[in-house]
Amino acid sequence: xxxxxxxxxxxxxxxxxxxxxxxxxxxxxxxxxxxxxxxxxxxxxxxxxxxxxxxxxxxxxxxxxxxxxxxxxxxxxxxxxxxxxxxxxxxxxxxxxxxxxxxxxxxxx
Amino acid sequence: xxxxxxxxxxxxxxxxxxxxxxxxxxxxxxxxxxxxxxxxxxxxxxxxxxxxxxxxxxxxxxxxxxxxxxxxxxxxxxxxxxxxxxxxxxxxxxxxxxxxxxxxxxxxxxxxxxxxxxx
Numbered sequence: 020x021x022x023x024x025x026x027x028x029x030x031x032x033x034x035x036x037x038x039x040x041x042x043x044x045x046x047x048x049x050x051x052x053x054x055x056x057x058x059x060x061x062x063x064x065x066x067x068x069x070x071x072x073x074x075x076x077x078x079x080x081x082x083x084x085x086x087x088x089x090x091x092x093x094x095x096x097x098x099x100x101x102x103x104x105x106x107x108x109x110x111x112x113x114x115x116x117x118x119x120x121x122x123x124x125x126x127x128x
Numbered sequence: 129x130x131x132x133x134x135x136x137x138x139x140x141x142x143x144x145x146x147x148x149x150x151x152x153x154x155x156x157x158x159x160x161x162x163x164x165x166x167x168x169x170x171x172x173x174x175x176x177x178x179x180x181x182x183x184x185x186x187x188x189x190x191x192x193x194x195x196x197x198x199x200x201x202x203x204x205x206x207x208x209x210x211x212x213x214x215x216x217x218x219x220x221x222x223x224x225x226x227x228x229x230x231x232x233x234x235x236x237x238x239x240x241x242x243x244x245x246x247x
Contacts, residue, residue, distance in 0.1 A: 108172065
């Protein structure tokens, strides 16, 4: 039940794109198509932005997209906006349990 | 709309116990698995436990097995987390969350209740 590995930080210019990786193992990310991504602003509850690797909940802009290759999942935020600057977590089903990533702080330059 | 309201947090000494509650509304509670997730100060999110829609199955992260018990009362639309033998490393903001479906993302969250384990 080790945490999934994310880069501590990522950045992109206003209007550009940023991609965050999430690396696990064949027992979690690589074994199931149940990767989710969450956005968490300070002092607020996490918000689901991607689930089942690529699906977006209603109300989430299509600027947010997800993908997966092998044991690594990725979140891409296109057309970066100032309000996208915050923490992002990935998560995966791991066969009965679930595991979160180590968090990535996105900075909008 | 979906609303999840946690309560029961507080300050407790190491070895003590607390019971967290999460009152749900705005959806058919008995149709969804419910989770507890925690956020320790200065650290990242950690998944804690899940209970199945009818309460027949519970799964825990290794670090709380044997100490925490998740349960639910579908007649009261409430999920619980009974925490015993608390340790300083259990100090965190505890969120309850509703899943989209089996194995998948958590699309609704409460605002959390703070648990501080300290002497």
